[in-house]
Amino acid sequence: MAPRRTRVRSATCDHRPITGANYSRCTPVALPNLPTSVRARTLARRERVPTHHIELRVNGRPVAADVEPAKLLLDFVREELGLTGTKEGCGTGDCGACTVHIDGQPMHSCLTLAVEAEGSSVTTIEGISSGGVLSPIQAALVEYGGSQCGFCIPGIVMMATAYLRDHPNPTEDDLRMGIAGNLCRCTGYDKIVKSLYAVIDKKELALTKPGALTSIPLPPEPEGE
Incomplete structure (x- = not known):
């Protein structure tokens, strides 16, 4: 009888495969003793995170970027655009510190994926003042x-x-x-x-x-x- 095949998972999160929003919260599972070539390919797959191309306007300026599907808008404006005025307080949409405007409406950027803002106009706190004059x-x-x-x-x-x-x-x-x-x-x-x-x-x-x-x-x- 042929040996039973064992399914190898690269990572799990609460016993669920890594997908979308739970990606960053998961802990990789240690790889079993696999042949070197298989192990190398598995590690390579772990390192490759799919990206999505987005185009939007931030504080009136056009922005184009390739972002991970699970990248939060909060992290995108802070880490990718350097607009650190937007703060993370709770990460659950309860405190309001991360509020930005998306097409003129206040939204929690800690609950909004960057890909959801594609084609939108985003305003952060840096875009509220004009010409060096406070609002x-x-x-x-x-x-x-x-x-x-x-x-x-x-x-x-x-x-x-x-x-x-x-x-x-x-x-x-x-x-x-x-x-x-x-x-x-x-x-x-x-x-x-x-x-x-x-x-x-x-x-x-x-x-x-x-x-x-x-x-x-x-x-x-x-x-x-």
């Missing part, structure tokens, strides 16, 4: 103390920009509900809401003026001991 929301968060550690601020700016575009005169309850998906562990939200109301009330913001960023006085140097 009113960015300026207000600085001038009214809406930022402390700052990690959540890019996502809040992206969400608030889209929300106030569609709801220019919200009540405070509506405004708080509109940004409820963006978590902040520092401010308690009051100063964030105050900052956004400065924009809603069209208060004058010094940092929205050309050249304002280059004229911000630096804090004094600490005195030496």
Whole structure:
């Protein structure tokens, strides 16, 4: 009787073959004692990850790239394009730090594959300011103390920009509900809401003026001991 053939799997994830989104979360299984040629071919297959060609616009500029099917949009803009203003907080779409705009709509880039953005227009926090001048929301968060550690601020700016575009005169309850998906562990939200109301009330913001960023006085140097 011929020996029974054994199926060789290169890797598993929760007893499932590696496919798509679970690729990066899987641990390769050690290869058995195979002939050298078979082992070499198996290792080569592991190293070859299929890619998909995408074309999109990011902050108004055309971008073309070959990306892995499981590459998150968050990782694509940070690692491939160097746009590190978009942050990863939770990785599960709960904190809002990774928010970007896709065709004008706020989306969690940690839950969006890069290939899903093909043909779309993506805006990150780097695309919100224009010509070196902060947007009113960015300026207000600085001038009214809406930022402390700052990690959540890019996502809040992206969400608030889209929300106030569609709801220019919200009540405070509506405004708080509109940004409820963006978590902040520092401010308690009051100063964030105050900052956004400065924009809603069209208060004058010094940092929205050309050249304002280059004229911000630096804090004094600490005195030496």
